[in-house]
Amino acid sequence: MGEMAIELTGGCACGAVRYRIEREPIFVNNCHCRLCQRQTGSTSVVNAFYEFDAIEQLSGDTLQQTVKAGSGGDHVIVRCSACGTALWSHYARLGTLGAGVRAGTLDEPGSLRPDAAIFVASRMPWVTLPEGIPHFDTSYDPSQLLPPERMARLRR
Numbered sequence: 001m002g003e004m005a006i007e008l009t010g011g012c013a014c015g016a017v018r019y020r021i022e023r024e025p026i027f028v029n030n031c032h033c034r035l036c037q038r039q040t041g042s043t044s045v046v047n048a049f050y051e052f053d054a055i056e057q058l059s060g061d062t063l064q065q066t067v068k069a070g071s072g073g074d075h076v077i078v079r080c081s082a083c084g085t086a087l088w089s090h091y092a093r094l095g096t097l098g099a100g101v102r103a104g105t106l107d108e109p110g111s112l113r114p115d116a117a118i119f120v121a122s123r124m125p126w127v128t129l130p131e132g133i134p135h136f137d138t139s140y141d142p143s144q145l146l147p148p149e150r151m152a153r154l155r156r
């Protein structure tokens, strides 16, 4: 079976940073944890996880900020150096090869569907959980949700 042709493009709010991804994500999380709420100032964040080399930065300059992830490890946020928009993150627990792209920075943010809503125990009380997307009070075991070929990419 050939790979499905996919091209996602995105960028920061000021337009300086543009990026392209030509790959299906390994998995997509809609995270309602307190850290994501605080770091985004919003109800939750949608992160699409890829091998780091999947992200092709086309323009602009980025800077990196290191904060703590919910797991206690380092979480490096990559931002546009001009406008500060957070574009993607590296998580220590995923190793140096993984990156979580903030789906809200995609030109078509609705083109990725979350595999799971996580940390819903701390969601804002008026947030309704989507039908048909599994949700978990905290985290989950990806091997229970992901098809084998995506698990293989996760293990690499």
Ligand SMILES: [Zn+2]
Pocket (backbone or CB within 6 Å): 012, 013, 014, 015, 016, 017, 080, 081, 082, 083, 084, 085
């Ligand atoms: Zn910018």
Ligand SMILES: [Zn+2]
Pocket (backbone or CB within 6 Å): 031, 032, 033, 034, 035, 036, 037, 070, 119
């Ligand atoms: Zn979170």
